[in-house]
Amino acid sequence: MSNRYFSPCPRGLETLLVEELRALGASEPEQVPGGVAFAGDWPLCWKVNLESRLATRVLWRVAHGPYRNEDDVLALARQQPWERWFAVDNTLRIHVTAIRSPLKSLNYVTLRIKDGICDRFRETRGKRPSINTERPDVRVRAFLTAETCTLYVDTSGEALTRRGFKHAKVEAPLKENLAAGILLLTGWRPGQVLFDPMCGSGTLLLEAAMMAQDIPPGIGRDFGFERLASFQPGQWKRQRAMAEQRRRRGTTVQLFGGDIDPRQIAATQANLQAAGVAEAVQCDAGDFLDRAAPAPEGVLVCNPPYGVRLDEAEALAEWYPRLGDHLKQAFSGWNCHFLTADPQMAKKIGLKASRRTPLMNGDLECRLLEYRMISGSLRKPHQD
Ligand SMILES: C[S@@+](CC[C@H](N)C(=O)[O-])C[C@H]1O[C@@H](n2cnc3c(N)ncnc32)[C@H](O)[C@@H]1O
Numbered sequence: 284m285s286n287r288y289f290s291p292c293p294r295g296l297e298t299l300l301v302e303e304l305r306a307l308g309a310s311e312p313e314q315v316p317g318g319v320a321f322a323g324d325w326p327l328c329w330k331v332n333l334e335s336r337l338a339t340r341v342l343w344r345v346a347h348g349p350y351r352n353e354d355d356v357l358a359l360a361r362q363q364p365w366e367r368w369f370a371v372d373n374t375l376r377i378h379v380t381a382i383r384s385p386l387k388s389l390n391y392v393t394l395r396i397k398d399g400i401c402d403r404f405r406e407t408r409g410k411r412p413s414i415n416t417e418r419p420d421v422r423v424r425a426f427l428t429a430e431t432c433t434l435y436v437d438t439s440g441e442a443l444t445r446r447g448f449k450h451a452k453v454e455a456p457l458k459e460n461l462a463a464g465i466l467l468l469t470g471w472r473p474g475q476v477l478f479d480p481m482c483g484s485g486t487l488l489l490e491a492a493m494m495a496q497d498i499p500p501g502i503g504r505d506f507g508f509e510r511l512a513s514f515q516p517g518q519w520k521r522q523r524a525m526a527e528q529r530r531r532r533g534t535t536v537q538l539f540g541g542d543i544d545p546r547q548i549a550a551t552q553a554n555l556q557a558a559g560v561a562e563a564v565q566c567d568a569g570d571f572l573d574r575a576a577p578a579p580e581g582v583l584v585c586n587p588p589y590g591v592r593l594d595e596a597e598a599l600a601e602w603y604p605r606l607g608d609h610l611k612q613a614f615s616g617w618n619c620h621f622l623t624a625d626p627q628m629a630k631k632i633g634l635k636a637s638r639r640t641p642l643m644n645g646d647l648e649c650r651l652l653e654y655r656m657i658s659g660s661l662r663k664p665h666q667d
Contacts, residue, residue, distance in 0.1 A: 285322045287321075293643055295640065297317070299464055300319045303338075304319060308323065309322065325513050325515070328341055328343065332438060334500070336459075336464075336493075339443055344435050346362070348431065349430055349431055349432075350432045353395045359434065360400055360403070361402050364403075367512060368512055369420075374415035375397070376415060376422050377393045378423070378437075379396065381426070384427040386427065393425075420510045422437035437507050438507050439507050441504070443501065444460050445459075445504065447504030448554075449558070450553060455483075457483075457586060457622075459489075465620070465642070465651060466490055469584050469618065473497075474495070476537050476539070477539070477581060477582050477583075478538075478578075480583065481543070482540035483547050483551070485540060485564075488538055489551075491538055492558070492563040495537070496531050497529045499526045503558075540567075575613055582620070583617050584619075586623065596627065599631075603627065604631055604633050608633070610632075610634065614656045624647045
């Protein structure tokens with residue numbers, strides 16, 4: 284049986300997600316801004332949850348219809364056979380998002396959908412599920428456009444960006460799926476040298492280590508689909524075990540990290556440890572501007588600070604040319620990538636970007652700037 288699914292992802296990664304879903308076995312992947320719709324059976328849904336590095340969630344599409352008011356949405360919810368999809372003892376949470384919906388209150392829409400689902404359970408099972416907004420067993424999501432309402436059962440539960448083992452937190456870490464997407468965009472592939480010289484809590488390094496060792500990103504967590512009537516524990520266990528067996532342990536360290544703040548290095552090491560990949564990465568505290576390249580060539584990738592330590596615009600404006608000079612002096616032969624939301628960076632670094640890829644980091648509009656450091660070329664004078 285083929286279901287329809289929708290996986291949201293960070294904007295800018297849709298094309299990569301189409302490729303990833305195809306490789307995982309999804310049919311008819313179709314991208315829209317912010318995600319990809321696709322089709323497949325239940326084992327495919329479990330596999331995407333376990334193995335996708337780019338999807339934020341996997342939503343199972345269960346209903347779609349036109350609406351003009353809240354009662355139409357309630358009717359759409361009430362018509363669906365929820366009692367066949369999950370048991371009444373499960374706790375429930377409804378999430379509603381909308382683009383250009385004429386309805387005034389999304390809270391009221393949420394209540395109406397809850398009423399529709401509860402009415403349906405009362406009619407068919409004689410009781411209704413309770414609501415739990417903190418840790419629900421089942422999440423139902425509604426997406427309203429100006430004229431249509433789509434209902435989904437969330438097969439992921441917690442967002443897939445929660446890989447299940449990142450503990451040490453710092454300010455403004457990258458989301459895991461954005462980090463994985465950035466790595467793919469740089470062209471880095473397992474086996475090549477990778478260096479994040481401003482690694483913070485180590486999100487890019489952690490994702491790279493998991494890719495290098497072929498560790499499924501969801502191996503340490505559970506999923507919403509485990510609560511659904513369609514779940515087959517035996518088959519899921521076999522699927523997980525097979526994915527786990529693919530793990531490759533690297534012999535030589537090809538991943539390098541650095542940060543000016545030793546506490547960030549400690550956070551990175553704790554996170555790598557929790558994921559069981561600490562031996563794959565070498566991390567050292569220090570100012571990047573004093574650091575030599577860890578190998579003759581490789582991929583450098585990072586998101587430099589904006590507004591944290593070097594928070595003054597003038598301080599950053601002064602720092603970018605020094606960063607550019609350091610790349611020219613110490614990183615010839617390297618392919619360097621910076622995720623930045625600061626338009627000053629491209630202007631002040633004194634290098635010509637060979638590519639600028641627009642990406643959304645949450646609500647922040649960013650660019651992934653690529654600088655190919657071929658000695659003596661691609662230089663341009665500083666601009667003020
Ligand atoms: C935006 S954060 C990186 C976040 C990281 N990608 C993550 O996911 O956690 C920028 C980092 O750059 C570090 N940093 C700032 N100036 C630096 C410098 N000159 N050399 C090395 N690291 C620096 C900061 O300590 C901070 O951890």
